Amino acid sequence: MQKSVLIKLSEDQIPTVVSYSLEKNEHSIGTEARASGLKGITNVFNFKKDLGQSEKEFTRKKYWIAPSGIHDRDTKVLSAKEAAKIFIEKALGSHAVPGKVVVGVPAIPDPSWAERYRANIRDIFTELKMEQPEFFHEPLAIYNSYKKASQKRAALKQKEDVLIIDIGGSTFNSCIVRSKKDGNIHRSGSYSVPLGINADFDGGSKVDQLLLEKLVSQFFPIVGHLLDVCYAQFGVQENPRAIQYLKKWSCMERRSDEPGIVR
Known part of the structure; x- marks a missing residue:
């Protein structure tokens, strides 16, 4: 093997x-x-x-x-x-990929979204001339990492019900992972999938946007007006020129070594 x-x-x-x-x-x-x-x-x-x-x-x-x-x-x-x-x-690209690549599936409760996700990822792997990947629920991968992060937890051989909260760039989801009696994840059956998935397509990027709007409206009234204009006339998400102006002004009060509000 x-x-x-x-x-x-x-x-x-x-x-x-x-x-x-x-x-x-x-x-x-x-x-x-x-x-x-x-x-x-x-x-x-x-x-x-x-x-x-x-x-x-x-x-x-x-x-x-x-x-x-x-x-x-x-x-x-x-x-x-x-x-x-x-x-x-x-x-x-810089790695010799041995065998299968495993791709995580986000904890999105809509089964049609998950199926399209798998199909679209398969399409990309086909175009890259790579072997078709396997898919694995992201919360189960998170649980495995959680177990291996600590020797004490890794040595704990008992059933667990773990709440997983995952705040990503574009998604915010939560669910429950139930392990087997030995602490490992189920490979089949009703507990081989995350339980009680609740998700929204508002992640860290939404927080970034709200912080940016707060910064602009509080410290740069003129640019705050520009923000309203950009939303009303250009559409900030669709127009790169609007984004350029907002980035330029929002970065003035932030040191380069601080976590980025604008990515």
Whole structure:
């Protein structure tokens, strides 16, 4: 039997953000991509929620990258499919993948969303000429990590009911994971899936947006007016030029070493 191998991805490949470097003439992901936001580059994030949408929405180009910091001819527009494909290819490109890749399925209670998610991910792997992946419920993976994070917990051989609360960039979900008597997860049966899933497509990015709006309205009244104008006339989520102005002003009172409000 082939031994399972865990590919240790560096922290530079987390979180799920995609950007583009004009200097390197290539896309970047993770921490490097997120850091580009502090340089005024509009990057791609919060696209995970579209991975379970219809093919039309999954392939719709609506995510902007402005590598030069302004909306001009260098601006690149990606679909959720293209962004996910770039991220997967970059994340796994430097590793010899042994056997199957396991992809986590978010704890979304809508079964049709989950099925479209699997189908869309399979489509990406096909285009990358990679073997079709296996799928695993994200809360179960979280529980396994929780067990292995502490030797004391790993040694605890008893049934557990664990509340999992997962706040991601684009999702906020909770559920219960019930383990077997030996503390391991169920591989089959009614307890092999998360229980009582409750989820919403408002994650950390929504908090970022609310903090940005608070910052702008409290410290920059003029830009607060611009925010209203951008929403009313341009649509902040759809217009990269509006985002550029908001990023420029919102970053003035924030040190570069502080956690980013704008990504």
